[in-house]
Amino acid sequence: MSLDKEVAEYTAKTARSRALHEEALAVMPGGNSRTTTFFDPYPFYAARGQGAHIWDADGNDRLDFNGNYTSLILGHAPPDVVKAAQQAIESGLSFPGPTEWEVRLAEMLTRRVPSVEQVRFTNSGTEATMNAVRLARAFTGRPKIAKFEGAYHGTHDWVLVSVAPDPKTAGNRRHPKPVPASAGVPPAVLKHTVVLPWNDAEACEQILAAEAANLAAVLVDPLLGIGGVISPADGFLQRLREITERHGIVLIFDEVISFRVAWGGAQERFGVRPDLTTFGKIIGGGLAVGAFGGRADLMSFYDPRQGAARISHGGTFNANPATMAAGVATLNALTPEAYARLDALGERLRGGITRLLAGTRRKGQVSGVGSLFCLHWTTEPLTDYRSSRPKDAEQPLRMFVGLLNEGILLTQRGLGACSLAMTDEDVDRFVNALARVLARQ
């Protein structure tokens, strides 16, 4: 089935969403507030979520493998998390000061992640990475930040570089050129950004050595999450640790997505200790959140005690009680057994998809770690951002809309996550739905 036919089936089922979108167009550019969730002709409007399911404004029920872009690790509206947030809200919606919940969530994060000696909360992963790069600059006195081609770290200027560039404009694969990911990113940002090729340790070593005197930080998503969940090659993250340590460069792990792959995040899973870590998504239990933390000597730049803090970090809703309480309840539910279950769901899903794709004409593969997975429409070995680009640029969207019509929600790019609300049958339903979409294409 062509994309047009899949879209026609989708629009036939989503009249109320279309009407809401038309109303929205009058008051919001493109009718929404979130670029990543938009797709043509309009996104469905969510009405309710429960467990592994999400319902739209037309009453369509879908199995949710998007989970608000990997945030909802327990599924929708888990009763203990809802209760914790409700209790916090009933005591007051927000306060101009700290609360006990904030202390408890900070304790939980520092206990789980030994590299995080101290932590501070924000309202988004974007604010977390923004603060982490600022801190690295303040600590080292150096101006530049290195990031990987294909890596997404939010929407502030310093990370809106080479997020999903067209390789034709992005220079040599082993020495990529900084490419702005948005209009409005000033030339100064490009001048101060060094772009690295994922999984190419030799190339990274050369680039970092050449730039070391000016480099404050290497910012790395240990799974290249939005770039396609491409696992680090054996020893790659360790090499980055060695190189950054040798050159006095701050190593920042952006674990906004990857924290969900183990009790102590990807850094535990891969055995690497960064200087700073950023968090988001699951640590707020489904509410707006971010956090950054790490070595106490670096984090002391935020300490306001002797006079003013060297870095000011305000935020009217930082560490707001509902988010903190929901975060505590969520992490309480994430026991070692829960991670084993999430891993098993992810493995079952990847196994099913791999067997399915081996028997179809459409060439693709699935990547992933733990509960995370990503569909790729190429047979090239997946090593970096460029190798994961689909041969047919329309294919990811065709699959996304096809799956919507089959009652499955993924992300447009093909990234997905299993939640603890899912059963083996739910995972098998995904594989069967994918088989039907592939069969009709």
Ligand SMILES: Cc1ncc(COP(=O)(O)O)c(C=O)c1O
């Ligand atoms: C690795 C990573 N860092 C940062 C962000 C930004 O987080 P937020 O959307 O909460 O600003 C994201 C969002 O998907 C992410 O995947």
